[in-house]
Amino acid sequence: MPDAAPARATAREAIALLTGAAGFTEHRPPPSPLPPDGPLGWAGYDAARERASARTGEEESVVYGAGVVGDYPCVLLSFEFGFLGGSLGRQTGDRLAAAYELALTRRLPLLALVATGGSRMQEGMVALTQLQRVAAASVRLRAAGLPQIAVVRDPTTGGGWATVGAGADVVLALPGAQVGFAGSRVRPPDADPYAYSAEGQFAAGQVDAVVPADELTATVTHWLRALGPHEGLPAAPVPGALSAGGGEPGAGAGTGSGAGTPSAAGAAPTAGSVPAAPLPETGREAVARARDPRRPRAEAYLADYFAVRLPLHGDRSGSTDPGLLCGFGLRADGQPVAYVAQCGTPTRPAGYRAAARTIRLADRLGIPVLTLVDTPGAANDAEAERAGAGAAIADTFAAIAAARIPVTTLVIGEGGSGGALALAAPGNTHVTVDSYFSVIAPELAAAILKRPPSETGATADQLRLRPQDLVDLGFARSIVG
Secondary structure: OOOOOOOOOOHHHHHHHHHHHHOEEEEOOOOOOOOOOOOOOOOOHHHHHHHHHHHHOOOOOEEEEEEEEOOEEEEEEEEOOOOHHHOEOHHHHHHHHHHHHHHHHHOOOEEEEEEEOOEOHHHHHHHHOHHHHHHHHHHHHHHOOOOEEEEEEEEEEHHHHHHHHOOOOEEEEOOOOEEEOOOOOOOOOOOOHHHHEHHHHHHOOOOOEEOOHHHHHHHHHHHHHHHOOOOOOOOOOOOOOEOOOOOOEOEOOOOOEOOOOOOOOOOOOOOOOOOOOOOOOOHHHHHHHHHOOOOOOHHHHHHHHOOEEEEEOOOOOOOOOOOEEEEEEEOOOOOEEEEEEEOOOOEOHHHHHHHHHHHHHHHHHOOOEEEEEEEOOEOOOHHHHHOOHHHHHHHHHHHHHHOOOOEEEEEEEEEEHHHHHOOOOOOOEEEEOOOEEEOOOHHHHHHHOOOOHHHHHHHHHHHOOOHHHHHHOOOOOOEEO
């Protein structure tokens, strides 16, 4: 006989898992009684509510208040699935709106622990319109520059997923949780159940991480520390140089120190500073060094730069790009920095959409951004075109152009045309000695100009794509070597 499914955590157990001994202070909205049997006069509704209250000890399907996770104060709201399936009625909406308002008034992040079946049928359209209240409250919190984190538990479906859950800045999920807009009783009978799971939503880029319960407190604590709120953060320091012999840091893991790197105060290196490593003599050599498989890649730079990394996953439109890494990180000195890093592959539309999402979130929260450029160019296959490559690239250009926070760029390999430029910070781009940047790859330039392959090297020289050329042309501020 198979083991029974583990008991579903109550709303208060979910809160206690995160707050521990730090404690939680419950808040309640002003009383606002419902008419007998609710707004629709649904026969038996009052009795159902009474039974739910007796079973759970709760007055409604949401508990909210102020608490501390790790060392970080926040507002928590937690759904009680045992109370009418964690459904949203008018009084649930009162509590949700009050939770968002508490976070806004106290300027605290909002942490939502979601387990809901959606809107409450017994309250009809009155219940459904609570989703609009939640959306409006979430927008006000966003406008105030305050982060929203959701932990989706089992199950998280319907309007609760489509507002409190999927509407958060960061979405974490517990393993095996049922997650999706369509609940189990309303989806097509032949629907793939994996698509409605935490793991399936992660694969589709709708969830940022699937986190085991015993790791949840540490993970949420890191996210609260990274997302703030913060004020007056300095620009992201330029990463230090890594050697081609295995990605050893130029000086000090997690500090980003090395030749051409800013000081601890975040000052930029002197424009045109000369690196310690030799520069490529020709354009062909620059391209060859950038394409060398032994050259350090984004993973090595990020591992050296950050003490803690917190990935954001997916474009929220059903796709992911494994060749682009993005998220937030904490440096050894505690400074939070958002990152977007190309991994040397053609960047797909999902990658650009994820990049734009990350940059806009960082901008709203006042967190500096680091971009690492390394791509032969944007993906140009038919599927990429159908997925909206042009629009996705345009949106990434717009995200950087509109950013109010400082963006720092380091070109660590190939800078292939507009697909690379979309992630480059105007006026604050730096290059490594084993990188190049070009309007087009020299092979393609030669082909367009109808030159024989033997003239590719001369074409590369004409394009002036070497690191020192990029400084001379005013595109790059410094060479990190």
